[in-house]
Amino acid sequence: MFQVRGVTKRYGKVVANDSICFDVKDGEIAVLLGPNGAGKSTIIKCIAGLLRFEGEIDLCGYPNKSLEAKALLGYIPEMPAVYDLLTVSEHLEFIARAYQLTDWEGYADELLSRFELTDKKDKLGKELSKGMQQKVSICCALLHRPKVAIFDEPLVGLDPHAIKELKDIFVELKQAGASVLISTHMLDSVEDYWDVAHIMMNGSFAATKFNRPGQEGEKTLEELFFDITERKDAAR
């Protein structure tokens, strides 16, 4: 599981995240929803240890910047992160070496095959389309079988097959007991499998909704989202 306690992130005078608190339990899928500029990517980057922040973030009991936490984390950035001059297979070899993995080859081949990258193994990063670069990024983040996986707008630019595959992977991660956090604009893309949804507005959580199917009278995720975002937009 991972815990976020009172995280505030400022860029100069702009408060991008304001005292954010939440946690994602083992085997749970949490989604972060919100309009552009709500602060979703910022909190994700804070969890990944890419930004300085005030507050505390623990991954499986370790501070997020400790080596133990890093070994447990998988992060998929919004913009695909690939090296122009490495081939697809070398990206995975590099990750395996950097994370000091053993017996990783079989799982690497499986990931490449699931994302239809097997025949692109020897292609360089710069020769890949944006969608393919995103697939490589995903494979790199999953190779070490993370216990905490955070995805920042992971479906953007993917083809329908990769979207289906990635959705399956979300569920597999959950079944394997990992804590999964997904930031997205696409409400319909998460409706099948989310456990808890946090709606962000202006750097803080405006609402949290748990997925309890069959509960009568409760608003759908989409209704709640528009209720919050459009009401607040109008009030501003």
Added chain:
Amino acid sequence: MKGLRYLFFTTLKNSIKQLVKNPAKLVMVLVFVLLIGLMVVSSLAAPLSADELRDPKELSAMVLVLYGFMFFLGSNNGFSSGASFYSMADVNLLFSCPISQKKILVYGLIRQLQTSLLLGFFLIFQYGWLYNTYGISVGAMLAILLGYCAVTFCSQLTAMTIYSFTSADEGRKRMVKYTMRGVFLVLLAAVALPLLENTQDLLGGALKSATAPWVNFIPIFGWLTAAVTGVLAGNWVLVAAGAGATVVFVLLMLVLVTRMHADFYEDVLKATEVSFSAITSKKEGQLRETVPKNIKTGAVGIGGGSGASAFYYKHKVENRRARVFLLDTTSLVFVGTIWLFSFFMRDGGLVAVFAFATYMQIFSVSMGRWLRELTLPYVYLVPAGAFQKLLAICRETILKICVEAVLVFLPAGLILQAKPLEIAACIFARIGFGVLFMAGNILIERILGTLTSKTLILFLYFLILIVLAAPGVVLGVIVGIFLSSTALAFAAMAVWNLGASILIFYLCRDILNYAELNNK
């Protein structure tokens, strides 16, 4: 036309407004203006003795080399993506507007003129030494600047014409490409071959070749060099001939572009996209490297490393693919420039060459692979010690600094006929500066990582470098004066720089735990 006029003036107005709204940029512009003013005033105030001035033909030769290099470099783009006067917004909004293509072409040309003028501003900073060495006036400096802008502008226009003429036909492209390269080689041979006749006076021979009358007839860079030489010598016929021929060339290219291809939109589209992606990545802080168009993948595999050291082995693979043999192309150009400088400034001695080389080094160090590593998430995510990772990503650049130091100062020292001990000390001092500039970069990341203004970061970077290097320079000067030894002066500088760098590395050892991912 109303729409285009509105767009041009509104963009101009808004960029001025932005300057006023953004104090960091405003301060930087003011500092630049102040520096230029100070340099001009202090240069003019210093009395010049006519006996100490060097032959102005040297200046004409340097102008020819600079203009020629810029022209070939710029027009060569015509064989790959072409050149574009337009932004992505122009392509998306203007090209689909009901405005005549010719008017849009004129708009693009005016925008390009503006950009060329801005690009040439770095030349003004050369006024101080040009005045002291050749005694040139402010007017002559402006003529060199205008000539530079004209060369840049013409090279873009030529690239656009070449692209229009060759993009659809590979055979034609090959023909134009080989013709241009052939012409370049013939020109190079025409300048270089006479040198073989008199190896005793290479500098004199090179000057004679580069300032021979026939050089004035070389299109564009020859014409513009002639115009600048005319201004230097007060020969207004030469100025009129050079400038006139250039204007005719521009008009001819415009007619060719508009007549040859009724639809030039397609021709500029690719170039606009290429420059747009370069600008976007620059804005996002991603340092793009210039990689060959066709990369030979070669052997596949990282081949070594575990934990943090995997980064170093990855860099080795990337260098091989980028065809970096010892040094990358940009560094090799820098090395060549320094050799040329030492050749032309033989009287200036090792210290002058070292000062020039150190100035160039600021730019070559800031292009290291380690800085690119900071813009991707992996270096922060990999579970290895922050200091180990820092050393692993810097290893390749440190090796490069050492190789570069030897490659620069062994030949330069021989050209300058310096003593072996002085050359060794110079190499040692250059390594010291290289590592210090790297440490300066790390310090900037550590203390200014949260700053979002790239302009302010750049400004403070130069300020920090000056503060870090100043004590070493002072120490070197003191040692040099009191012990009357150039070698010891360089060694003292190197000791300070390496000591300061080690301290910075130690203080910033946790940078990869605290630095912001620099891709905002």
